Amino acid sequence: MDFWTILQQEWAIRALLASTMVGLMCGVLGVFLVLRHMSLVGDALGHAILPGVVVAFMIVGYNTLGFFFGAVAAGMLTAIGITWIQQNVRTKNDAAIGIVFTAMFSLGVMGISWISHEEGVHLDLKDFLFGNVLGVADQDLWLAAMTMVFVLASVVILYRPLFVSTFQEVLARTMGIRVQTLHYFLMLMLSFAVVASLQTVGVILVVAMLITPASTALLLSKRLKWVLVWAGVLGVVSAVSGLIVAILLETTPGPAIAVVATLLYLLVALFAPERGLVARMVQKLRLRWRIEEEDVLKHVFRMSDGEPPAPAAIAEALG
Structure with a gap:
């Protein structure tokens, strides 16, 4: 079976759609994470949503929608916990992130062990950690599509408050922008994007989709609007190209997508018109x-x- 015939298969079309949507929303959202010096928060949320998945499994069984809302709830609790520690305890920001996400991930692993022992149900962490975009179901596509629309619409509607609070937080407060509320809403969008990306790249590599295209875009333009456009384009190119490479080399799509995103970053870092080496x-x-x-x-x-x-x-x- 040749390559073009493979791309016409239903599973390949699903994988391409999922990769495109995840690449677009993660690329755009990642710009604000990089500019706000919150790059590792995406990685932390990716690991910290595991207990939400476990609790959802205990309540509703193996259900994609249940996993989605359970993971989002865990992600928001993690974001709130990290922010509370950073603001109220004398602990450095990176240390607060490490404390919370390792605790949450450990709770999730303990929960999986308990389910395996008490319920006799085996939950495989491989797809959770590395993704399985080739096995995307209709429900996964719908969740990814709705999440993408939610994230992109939110960025468009809240562009001005996000812009001001990202670069001038004090000015944003004097303008009446609720910076803290906006921060938590950004964490909500991030939780949605991370959960929607699980099936594509998994929790370990989701940080690559959030950070690498955004960092690459920042080398190509100084204007935020164009940075967002470039980040979305680069996210899509990385995701689709990585998927194609994985199909051709018969390897796991998640790592292939991360490798392609990194190669694009290196190329731009070397040959960008103004900021390249x-x-x-x-x-x-x-x-x-x-x-x-x-x-x-x-x-x-x-x-x-x-x-x-x-x-x-x-x-x-x-x-």
Whole structure:
């Protein structure tokens, strides 16, 4: 079976749709996480939602919708816990994130062990950790679609408050923007996006979809609107390209998507028009040549005024 025939299969179309939606919403949402220095919060929420999945399984059994709301509830509790510790306890921000998410993830693992022992039900953590986009069901697609619409619509509607509170929190407060409420709403959107990404890349690699396209986009533009557009495009390109690579190499899609996103970041980091390493090296060389040229012209000007030539200085200016 050739590659194009494979892409026409129903499971491949589902996987492409899911990857596209997850790449788009994670790329856009990740911009605000990077700019707010909250990159690791996405990773923390990804691990911390496990007890929500366990509790949902205990209540409603194996149900995708139940898992979704249970995971979102756990994610919000984690976000609230991290924020409370950061604001009320003398603990550094990264330490607060580590304390809460490791505790929540450990509770989830303990819950899975209890279910396996008491209920005789085996819950495989592999798909939870690494995703299984090739096994996406209709319900997963609908949840991903609704989450994507919710996230993108929220970003469009709240663009101005998000913009101001991200760059000037004090100004946002004086303008009457409820910064704390906006922060928790951002955490809600993040929880939704993380849960919707589970089937595609899993909790371990969801941070790659949230952070890498956004970081790449920030190298391509200085204007937030264009950064958001670039992040969405790069998220989609990373997700779809990674899926295609996984199909061709017969490997796991989640890691392949993360690798492609990282390769795109490296390419842009090297060759971005203004902020790339190559462009910066060229700018430094041009500046050096300009300084040397001006030094030579300075000595020539002095000689034209009758000042004796200084061969050593001219030679030094010429390098």
